[in-house]
Every structure is written in C-alpha cells, then in structure tokens.
Amino acid sequence: MLVISGLALGLGFLAKYQMIIASVIMLLSLILLARKHLKVVLKKFSIVIATAVLVVTPWLVIAYEVYKNIILNQWLYALQVGNPERSIYSTRFPGPIFYFIELVWPYNDIHPVSIFLYISGLAGLAFMAWRHRHEDKFILIWFTTIFVFFTLISNKEWRYVTPLFPALAISTSVAILALGNTIQKAWKKPSSAKKKRLIKAASAMLAVMVAGAMLYSIYDAHSYTSQMHITIDLKGATNYALTHMEANKSFMLLCPFNLFSADMVEFYLLEKGEHNIKTYQYPDLPVDTYTPNFSVTELIKQCKQYNVQYIFTYELGGTVPYYNTTLNLQQIYEQLYASGNFTHITDEQTFGTNPRRIFLLNFTG
Secondary structure (H helix, E strand, C coil), X not given: CHHHHHHHHHHHHHHCHHHHHHXXXXXXXXXHHXXXXXXXXXHHHHHHHHHHHHHHHHHHHHHHHHHCHHHHHHHHHXXXXXXXXXXXXXXXXXXXXXXXXXXXXXXXXXXXXXXXXXXXXXXXXXXXXXXXXXXXXXXXXXXXXXXXXXXXXXXXXXXXXXXXXXXXXXXXXXXXXXXXXXXXXXXXXCCCHHHHHHHHHHHHHHHHHHHHHXXXXXXXXXXXXXXXXXXXXXXXXXXXXXXXXXXXCEEEEECCECCECHHHHHHHHHHCCCCCCXXXXXXCCCCCCCCCCCCHXXXXXXXXXXXXXXXXXXXXXXXXXXXXXXXXXXXXXXXXXXHCCECCCCCCCEECCCCCCEXXXXXXX
C-alpha cells in the first residue's frame, strides 16, 4: 500500500503539480494523529515519498533532454504560481474568504458545488470540530490544509481546490446523518401525540431537503458540463498551417483565452514532431481575464518582427466583448482589413462550427 500510495502521489504530481498538497496532508495527519508511533509512521511515510520521487524524476530528466529549456522552463515558471498582479481574477474577493465564495459561486451560471450541499458541508465541518472525535480530525486536517495552502498562494481559481470536494462530501453526509440520528432519538423517547407528529414532520422535511439538494446539485452539474462541452478545432487549424508553412516563418495567435492559446498550438506542433516553428500571441495576456490593450499597429510590428505567416483568430460569437471592454473580434477584423496587411476569411482556412470557428489569416505585410 505504501508503494501504491507513492505511485499515486507521483502520478498525481505529474498530472497537476498542486497535488503536492496531498503529501502535506499525509505528513500533518501523521504528526497530529499518530504521535505515539511517530518514528515508525515517518519511516513508512518516507517510502511513500521515495516512491513518488522515483516516479517524478525520470519524467523531469526526459523532459529536460527532449525539450531542453522550452517546456521545462514553462513548467518551472508554473511552479512560481504567480503574484497578486498577475491575475485580476484572483482579486475578485478578499483573500481569506476567496475560496468560501469561489467554491460555490465563481460566476452566476457556474456553481462547482451546489449551494445547499455546500452549506450542509460547512455545517458538517463545524459539527465535526465541535464533537471532536478522533476519526473526524483527518477530514478537518484535509479541509484546513488545502484551504489555507491555496489561500496563501496569490494566483487563485476554484479548480485548484477540487481536492476539497471529497472532504465536503463526507462532512455533508455527517451533517445529514447527525440530524437523522437526532430525529431518531427523539422518536424513540416517550412523548405526546402532538410531539410525535412534529417529529414526523421534521423527518419528512429532512428527507425532502436532502432529495431536493441532490436534485439541484445534479441540475447544476448538468448545466455546467453542457456549458463547458466546447469543441474548438485548434488541431485542424494547426495541422493546416503546418502543412502550408513556408521556411523560417512563425505563427501569431490573436486574443488568447483559457481555451485558445499559443501553448495549445505548440502542443499540436510538438505532437507532429515540429520543434522549430515559433508561436506567439497578441496581446500577451488572456482576454478573458485581462482587459486587452489592442493596437493594430503594434500587431503589425510584431508580425514583421517575428516573420509571421499565419494569424490564428477565434470567433467567440463575433460580437461577444472581451473582458471589461466593449472590444470584440468583429471590431478587430475591421481594423485588420483596413490596414491592408492581412488576407480575408476564406472557407478553406476556416475550422470548426459556428459560433466556435477558428479563422486563419495570412500576414501579407
């Protein structure tokens, strides 16, 4: 089991480096829950860490040898996690309560955790802290460690704390079972007919609330997955551009955002074994998080500087404005066409379906 735990930890770290928090939870749990056998359990814990290191190290070596400073530097950069200026998104709510709100209501139409189950989960955590049982301490350590760790990190988003979801699920079940047990004990005590009716009503109300919360959670999850089920044919656009690429040319991706970035284009280039073609993006920062400062003059300047052949643009509904601005793709296209340095949209260089198409333009300047 120790080796399997180490394998899971190592693979989890390779998939998402935030998984390192699992090792912190393990260590704190051992220190706080196994004090009498600390030396023994720490020796066993070292086997877990050693196994995880053995899993991670070969990947780091291979990544360095294959990609040198390209991908490895990006990965090391990601480990820095950012600073308060790097993401406006992270400052939407005050730091100490950011994840209390972010977990349940990051946007009006996206709720990672259903509001009713979320309230029940927090109530369950409070109840577990109050009753102070030994078996509750691990869940409290689990929740507190993740919450504090990612609160202290300046770059914040609800996806980072998804490891909290199982802890919230357990605490929710504890809260519901505690209420159920309270009602059951009250029912077993001798009481008047009127009080029995009140207990029946409370029991029925609890059942309705639990069923309603579950159904609402299912509806929330379905709405979110339906909304995020997006297909963007960036692979097709990249393969086309690569096939028609001239020597010593590069790509420019216009108005990047969460699902459309230069890194994604580079991924498909690497998939084809292409390591030499450079991919740039303008503006540098994603337009769904930062207010874009778009200048067609600056874009043309960079296209000339980087010897760009293809411009990747994403439809985004055409008239949907970017973050905190009235600027949209249609207005940008008007500027591009007016400059006379870019070709127009063609069926051959259009990929995907409306309203999520990618248009490839040639830079002719």
